[in-house]
Amino acid sequence: MPVPDTSFFQSHYIPNTPSQQQEMLDAIGVNSIDDLFSDIPAKHRHPTLDIPHPMSEIDLKFQLMALGLKNSNLEQNACFLGAGAYNHFSPSIVKPILTRGEFLTSYTPYQAEASQGTLQVAYEFQSLISNLMDMDVANDGMYDGATSFAEAALMACRVTKRDEIYVLDTINPVYREVIETYALPQKLKIYTLPAKNPILPATAACLLVQYPNFHGNIEDLALYKRQTEDAGALLVVSADPIAMGMLKPPGEFGADIVTGEGQGLGVPISYGGPYVGLFCTRKKFVRQMPGRIVGRTNDSEGKTGYVLTLQTREQHIRRERATSNICTSQALLALAATITMAAVGKTGFRQLSELNYHKAHYAASLIEKLPGFSLPLEGEFFNEFVVKCPTNPSTINKRLLANEIIGGLDISSSMPDCMLIAVTEMNTEPQITALVTTLAEFGS
Amino acid sequence: MNPSDRRYSKDHEWAQIVGEEVIIGITNFAQEQLGDIVYVDLPEVGSNLDQSSKLGEIESVKAVSDIFSPIGGAVIEVNQAVLDSPELVNQDPSGSGWLVKLAPSDASSDFSSLLTSDEYDELIENEAH
Amino acid sequence: MNNIHAFQRKLLMERSVPGRIGSILPDLDVPKQNLPRPELLRDNLDFPELSEPEIVRYFTNLSRLNFSIDTNFYPLGSCTMKYNPKINDEIAFSPGYAGLHPNQPIDEVQGALTILYRLQGYLREITGMSGVSLAPLAGAQGELAGVLMMRRYLMDNGQEQRLKMLIPDSAHGTNPASAKMAGFNVVSVPTDDSGNTNLEALRAEATNDLAGIMITLPSTLGLFDKNIVEICNIIHQAGGLVYADGANMNALLGQVKIGDLGFDVMHLNLHKTFSTPHGGGGPGAGPVAVKSILEPYLPAPIIGLNQEPNEKHYYLESPNKSIGKLAAFHGNFGVLVRAYVYIRSLGDYGLKQISENAVLNANYIKEKLKGYYNLPFDRNCMHEVVFSATKHKDKGVNGLSISKRLLDYGFHAPTMYFPLTVDEALLIEPTETESKETLDLFIETMKSIDQEAQSQPDLVHDAPHNTPIRRLDEAKAAREPDLRWSRPEEP
Incomplete structure (x- = not known):
C-alpha cells in the first residue's frame, strides 16, 4: 500500500487547517501544539505508535466487507x-429511525430541555416493558440479559437485607457465571437448587428462575412464588420477551423483579452485543432499582415533559453507596425495542x-x-x-x-x-x- | 431564629422533649441547604438508635444526606405524613415536618451535649459565611 | 389554533386505534400444534395498535426534540462528544458483522475474530499495556473489571487485608461505586491548589492496608497531573496498584502511553475516545488494558491466535485466573467494530492529530473566555477546561442558568456541577472535530451570556426560552414518580 506523506496528512474528521491552528496558537500565546503538552514528563512524550497508516474510505470498506464475507451470517444461512x-424479526423501520443522528449521536439526557426525544422514548420503553412483563415499573435498560439478572440478585439482597442467592439449576450457565462475577466480591453467597423440587430456606434473599429456562422449558412460576413467599424471599425471573406474547407474564405470578434479554425485540444479533437488558420491579422496590429511570412531569408553563428521575440512587450522586455503578441505559437498543413493539403491536x-x-x-x-x-x-x-x-x-x-x-x-x-x-x-x-x-x- | 424550646446538633437536627418522648427533626437551615426535598427514609418503629448514629436519609432532587439521631433511644413513632409528602419538611421543618419520636435512653446526658438555640444560631451564622 | 406539538407528543398508547397494524407477519406455514395448558397462557397484552407511517412520523418528530452531535456543538465535558463517522455504522450494520450469532462455532466467525484480535493489539499499543480484554460493555463495567482484577491479584499474593482504595475528590462517581462493588473501601484524596493530587495527603494514606488508587488522567479538571510518575511510585512502594480511568484519553492519544507512566491497569471508553455513537445513553464499550502481572485475571473472553501451517486461526479463551464473565457473550461487538474502523481510518498519524487538535481547541476556548468567566486553574489545560460560574451569583445567575441559556443559542450545555470540587463548575470539552468557526461562535455566545447576566439577569435566570419545553419540575417527578403510561380508569 502506498505510504501517505505525513506532513500533508489531514484527517477528514478534523476541520482545522494548519493555518487555523497557527492562528489559534498565536491567540493562546504559545509557539507550538507541543508546548500545550508540557505537563507530560518529557521522557515519556512522543512514544512510537505502531498502528497502521491511515486508510481511505474506499480501501477500508473494500477490506472490511471482504473480511465480513469470511463469516457465515444469518442472512445467507x-x-x-x-x-x-435469537434470530428474530426486526421491522424495516427500525434502522432508519435508529440511525437518525438526533437519536444516534446524542448523549445521556441530562439536559432535559435538549433531550425530550430520548426521554420520551425511554418513558415509552418503560411503559411497554412494564406491560409486557405485567410489572409496576421498568427502568430504561441495562447492559444485557445476564447483567440484568445479576443486578437483580444484588437488589434482592439489598431489599431483604440477606446475603444468600438461590439459583435454579436450569438457568443459562453463562448467566450463572455473570452472577458469580457480580455477587461473590460483595461477599454474597450463591447456591444452586434443583428446578424439580427446590427447597428454599427461610434465610434466602431470592430465588432466580429463567422463564422459559435454558433448555426451553416453561418453569412453574406459581410453585416458585409460593416457595419464595414462604421463605420471605424475592422471586426474580429472567423472562424471554418474545414468549410473553402468549405466556402468562411473571408479574401475574407475583414476581418481585423481572429481567430479560431485550435483543429479541428487533435488536441486531451482532455477535452478542450491543443488546439491552430488561429490568422491572414492583413500585415499592423502585428506590432499590439500579439503572436509569425516566419520569413524566411538567415544565414551568404546565406542558408535559420527561426527565431523568430518582437519580439519588445513582453513582453520580450517591457515589460508593449507589445501587449500582451502571451509568449506561443502552438507550439506542431500547429505542429499537420500542419501535419493534410498536410496529408488531x-x-x-x-x-x-x-x-x-x-x-x-x-x-x-x-x-x-x-x-x-x-x-x-x-x-x-x-x-x-x-x-x-x-x-x-x-x-x-x-x-x-x-x-x-x-x-x-x-x-x-x-x-x-x-x-x-x-x-x-x-x-x-x-x-x-x-x-x-x-x-x-x-x-x- | 430557631425555637428555644429544643436543642440542636451540629449536623442540623433538633430534638425536643415532650413529656416522656423526644421529637426529632431537621432544622430550617438544613432544609434550605437541601432545597426541594423529594424523599425521606426513616427507621422502623422499634429500632434502637445510639446518639449520633444514622437515623435515616433525606433526598433532594440531586443530593442525599444522612440524618443522625441527636439523642439515643427507641423509635416509637415515625411521621407518616412526611413519608407521604416529603415537602412538609421544607414547609414546616420545626413543626409538622418532624421525623421521628423516640423513647430516650438517657435524655439528660444526651441533651447536655447538644447546642442551645442561641449556640446553634451562631453556628449557622458562621456556616453561612 | 391547532396544537400540533401536543399531537406530536401523544404517547403510543394514546395514539392506539383498535384494528391498526404496524407490520404484517407471515401466515403459519406449518401445521398448527397443541397450545400449552390454558393456565400458562396470558389473557391480554396492552400494546399499541398503530400503522407504519404514523410510527415513523412519531419517532422522527421525537428525534427532532434532541440536540445531537450531528446537529449541534455539544461541548459536554468528560464525555468527548466528537463526530461519529458514518462509515463505522455502515460496516457495523452490514450483514457480515450484524448478522452473526454469538454462539456460532468460531470457525464460522473468523472474520469477526480477526477484527477483535487486531483491536486488542491496537489498544495494547495505544495504552502501552501488555494485555487487553474487550469484554466490558461500558466504561463503568471496565472499571469494575479493573478493580476486580486488582482485588484478585492482591488476594492471590496474600494481601487480602488491602482494602483501601484511594480516589481523588475530582473523580467521576462511577469510580467509588465500582470500587465498592469489588469489595473495597473508598478513601477520598484531595486536590491541591494547582489542580494536582495532594501528595502529602497521598503519602499519609500509603499504609499497609492500601489496595491502590484510581486516577483519571487527565483529571476531570482537564489537567495532566504533573506528579503522575511520582504518584505511581508512592503507591507501588506502599504495595498498591495504580488504576487509570481512561475516560479522558482523547487528550493523550499518541502523545504518551499510560503504561509508560507506571499504571498497572486502565479502561478505555470507546464511545468517547474512539468515536462510537452514544445513542442517547448507550451502548458503549469499556475495554480493559493491563500490565503483565494482571493479564491472567482479564475478563473472558480474550481472542487468541494459532498460527497454523496453512492459515491463521483465531479462537476465544478465558485467562487461567480470569475474574470471569461480565456479560452473556463476547462484549459489545457492534461498538468494537466501529472503534476498529475508526482506528484504521485515522491510522497512526490521524490518532496523534486527534489529541493535538482536541487540546488545541480546549486551550483556545480557555484563553478566549478567561477574562469573562472565573478560571480556577490558569495553566495549560488538556482536552477540556473547567470554569467556575460564580461571577453573577448575586444576580441569581449560576452555572445552571448559563447552561440553559446556551441551549437557547443552539449549543448543548457544558457538563455542569462536575467536578464537585469546583463551585458552579462548567466543564467544556470541544473535541477535535469542531472547527475554529464553531469555536469562535461559541466563544462569542458565552461572552453575550456574560453581558446578559449583567444587563438582563432574568433572561438568563429563566432560560431556556427557545427549547421545545421549559425547565421541568424535577421535584414533582421525584416526589410523585410517574414512570409509565397507565390506562385511565374506566368511569
Missing part, C-alpha cells in the same frame, strides 16, 4: 441457534409469539420421529428444545452448515450428545424440512 440470542405480538411456538413444536415433532434422535426432557416448552443426537452435535453442525443451516448449540458437555435447538418466526417450513432432512442422514 437458516439459523436454529439460540441460547440467549398488540395483535401482532401474540401472533409473533405463536409463530415461534408452532414452528418449534412442529420441528420438534419431526425430529423426535427420526431414528436415533429423541427429546430427552419432559414438560412444555416455548421455542427452544433439547435434542439427543445419535452422534456428536459438532459433527452434525458441520454437515448442517454445508447445507447453509446453522444448527443448535452443542451442549454435550452437560448433556451427552445433546443439542439445543431454537426455532423462531424467521424459520420457514422449507428451512425446517431441510434441517430435519439433514439430521435424518445421521439416523442409524
